Amino acid sequence: MSRSHAVICFAVSVIALAAQPLRQLTDQRGIKLGAAADPSHLTEAAYADTLAREFSQLEPENAMKFGPIHPGPSTYNFGQPDSLVSFARQHNMAVRGHTLVWHNQLPSWVTSGTYSTTQLSGILHDHINAVVGHYAGQVYGWDVINEAFNDDGTLRSTIWLDSPGIGLSGTAYMEQSLRWTHEADPQALLFYNDYSAELVNSKSNAIYKMAQDFVSRGVPLNGIGMQMHFTTSNGSLASIESNIKRITDLGLQVHITELDVRLPVDSSGNATAADLAAQAQVYRDVFALCLKFPLCTSIQSWGFTDKYSWIPGAFPGRGAALEFDTAYQPKPAYKSIQTALQSSPPVISAAALTNAASYASGAVARAFAQSLPEAASCPARAACAQRWAGKKR
Ligand code: G3I
16 A cells, blocks of 8 residues: 555544544443433434434433423323433434432422322332333333432432331332332333432442442342533542442442533633633543443433533523533534543444344343343453343343
């Protein structure tokens, strides 16, 4: 090959790499790339195209929460979340479910009713049965319990624990919820999900202690969700790494579930170039960290376009937290994710992925239905990824 020919080949492959959508890069590295999504935006072509092109997983941002999905004692709104699930099927994407047991976004018939603990227990059990049963075989994993600890590691006082509670003290109400979810869909992976518990601290210590107890007693818990609602200064990466290590050492998966990196913005919602660069570095660090652990199997952001994000509403003067800008153009964060992924060698070839996709119906759960013992005995990302690639749920 002549020198000029080689230069052209190199340039072509660099261009091809640069143009590779993120979901291809994560597929080849055995992890899912997700985004929280809202069914009301699917009719917007740029929204739908970007979601399907770049992501291999979606999670309803609100549509599967208790209030939206179960607004009356015997009324279920499956229409909206179903549209997300069918979009995912159409585009070969996995679906994570969010969330079954949370103190927030509850319907008034639950919060204003005067129920005994026995009645409340029945309400929660029926809810889990109906929702998880409806999505069995379509939702591969659930945030069963969301945000049940305070920052100091004590249990949050909630309607499900103690006001009035379902009649079980301590973490027993979470154990019961996991068992009910497992009964409703024995194949689904079950997660405990929380924020401000990424580093080793009082909250993550309490979650770890609970996880350790559940694992030792065979309670159906498959992983811990780390939300990662971040800024550009999040404390020590080494501490996050230690936390991921101790969780995965239990044989549990870690999913990064709600990543975003909020920035100061002007009145038009624009951040400075320096802040966008610092944000890109945070995204890069998070991806590089997850890639170190075979059991860190999913990275998901809380939305994907700055056009739709909970941040400006919740943190006035902050925004621009996601990978795409309001016009769906990739930001420096997108490029830094590409770089982090390209710096980690692929463990699955493109051909193997094609085969796996045609083998598994919709490839939805390619890889993700592995049982706890299997996961624990799968020490290297390459081995795990190859095993999971051929697995049909
Ligand atoms: O759907 C109603 C609409 O009918 C009504 O007209 C409108 C009036 O305000 O409200 C709409 O509901 C809002 C809903 O988002 C959908 O847009 C709720 O008021 C609003 O509270 C809700 O906010 C959501 C928030 O959870 C609730 O706590 C955010 O979108 C959602 O991003 C956020 O997500 C949470 C995760 O579930 C758990 N971790 C933290 C994360 C961020 O808070």
